Amino acid sequence: MDNVKVLYFPLKAMAEGIRLILAYVGQDFEYVRISEEEWPSVKPNTPFGQVPVIEINGKRHAQTSSILRYLGKKHGLGGNNLEEDFEIDQVVDFFNDLRLRAASLHYEKDENKKAVLKQELYNNYFPEMFTRLNDIITRNNGYMAVGKLTWADFMFAGMYERIKVMLAMPDLDEKYPKFKKLEQTVLNLPKVKEYCANEPEYN
Amino acid sequence: MDNVKVLYFPLKAMAEGIRLILAYVGQDFEYVRISEEEWPSVKPNTPFGQVPVIEINGKRHAQTSSILRYLGKKHGLGGNNLEEDFEIDQVVDFFNDLRLRAASLHYEKDENKKAVLKQELYNNYFPEMFTRLNDIITRNNGYMAVGKLTWADFMFAGMYERIKVMLAMPDLDEKYPKFKKLEQTVLNLPKVKEYCANEPEYN
Numbered sequence: 001m002d003n004v005k006v007l008y009f010p011l012k013a014m015a016e017g018i019r020l021i022l023a024y025v026g027q028d029f030e031y032v033r034i035s036e037e038e039w040p041s042v043k044p045n046t047p048f049g050q051v052p053v054i055e056i057n058g059k060r061h062a063q064t065s066s067i068l069r070y071l072g073k074k075h076g077l078g079g080n081n082l083e084e085d086f087e088i089d090q091v092v093d094f095f096n097d098l099r100l101r102a103a104s105l106h107y108e109k110d111e112n113k114k115a116v117l118k119q120e121l122y123n124n125y126f127p128e129m130f131t132r133l134n135d136i137i138t139r140n141n142g143y144m145a146v147g148k149l150t151w152a153d154f155m156f157a158g159m160y161e162r163i164k165v166m167l168a169m170p171d172l173d174e175k176y177p178k179f180k181k182l183e184q185t186v187l188n189l190p191k192v193k194e195y196c197a198n199e200p201e202y203n
Numbered sequence: 204m205d206n207v208k209v210l211y212f213p214l215k216a217m218a219e220g221i222r223l224i225l226a227y228v229g230q231d232f233e234y235v236r237i238s239e240e241e242w243p244s245v246k247p248n249t250p251f252g253q254v255p256v257i258e259i260n261g262k263r264h265a266q267t268s269s270i271l272r273y274l275g276k277k278h279g280l281g282g283n284n285l286e287e288d289f290e291i292d293q294v295v296d297f298f299n300d301l302r303l304r305a306a307s308l309h310y311e312k313d314e315n316k317k318a319v320l321k322q323e324l325y326n327n328y329f330p331e332m333f334t335r336l337n338d339i340i341t342r343n344n345g346y347m348a349v350g351k352l353t354w355a356d357f358m359f360a361g362m363y364e365r366i367k368v369m370l371a372m373p374d375l376d377e378k379y380p381k382f383k384k385l386e387q388t389v390l391n392l393p394k395v396k397e398y399c400a401n402e403p404e405y406n
């Protein structure tokens with residue numbers, strides 16, 4: 001079996017999907033928590049000056065979507081052909097767009113600007129895009145793409161709570177019930193459930 | 204041969220890499236320029252409310268990276284195995300991070316904030332990240348990944364001039380000579396060169 005480490009801050013955020021998929025496929029891994037103090041010494045030894053990083057048999061790789069795609073395809077959680085992979089990739093990119101907009105709002109420090117941005121996104125972006133995502137999940141039997149469980153669903157399940165926090169939208173579950181249902185579908189997969197039950201407390 | 208259309212605004216920006224790779228693989232396509240006035244009526248009929256969109260035999264797909272990956276893998280411009288695909292994907296995600304930072308600076312409307320952001324990015328982000336990208340290209344025989352021409356290089360070549368404009372850094376060519384060289388490697392591929400010579404004027 002591969003020797004696998006996941007390097008990240010003591011947060012769920014961008015690394016949680018990776019940990020969930022590793023748990024699901026039964027790949028043991030060490031979760032290396034990096035503190036703020038350690039980060040400057042770790043950073044130069046990452047591929048792009050960022051975490052999460054996955055180290056597989058001593059080689060380091062980065063970028064959450066790329067890591068999930070690789071692990072997914074390696075373990076039968078990709079598409080069955082180029083067209084199905086294309087569909088999965090598109091939905092993941094779309095979901096990343098949503099995540100980045102949520103983050104742009106969450107991390108805006110200027111309160112006036114934040115209020116303007118919030119109104120703009122809440123009026124002209126999120127309702128349409130969430131409706132589109134809800135429709136996509138509905139069309140795909142409750143999954144992100146190609147009508148079945150793929151690596152895209154681990155991306156979603158790992159980020160969903162974080163997006164709710166970033167958006168300060170605790171009612172997202174009620175407004176788009178397919179979202180919570182998909183998150184729960186992944187979190188209730190037996191190996192994932194077992195992993196989560198033993199996961200340390202962090203956000 | 205597939206019937207292919209590319210829908211985008213009358214700009215290079217996010218669609219140029221798609222057009223370059225289609226030209227390279229010899230796939231004829233119609234470039235459908237969408238005006239500002241037409242956009243509201245086109246938007247609902249796109250997968251995610253965004254362009255560029257590629258229409259292949261009547262079916263519409265979106266998201267630049269996903270489109271390039273699909274076309275690349277279909278036409279022998281991907282990796283030779285999962286590990287090589289993983290390497291290509293990572294570099295593309297990294298390049299997209301750089302592009303998004305450049306865009307965040309370019310589109311910031313508040314002049315004071317822009318000045319602060321510019322100083323922050325120019326001091327603490329771009330020099331390190333451009334050096335990393337320059338090193339990556341050097342290690343890969345002048346290409347983005349796996350030491351040979353892949354779809355990632357079309358992404359780079361299609362965006363490079365735009366990034367220079369967004370960053371207001373006309374001296375990027377001199378500072379990181381591998382960048383201009385890679386762009387020119389792609390733009391000088393005979394079929395790409397022929398396409399570009401007949402391409403309409405836009406930015």
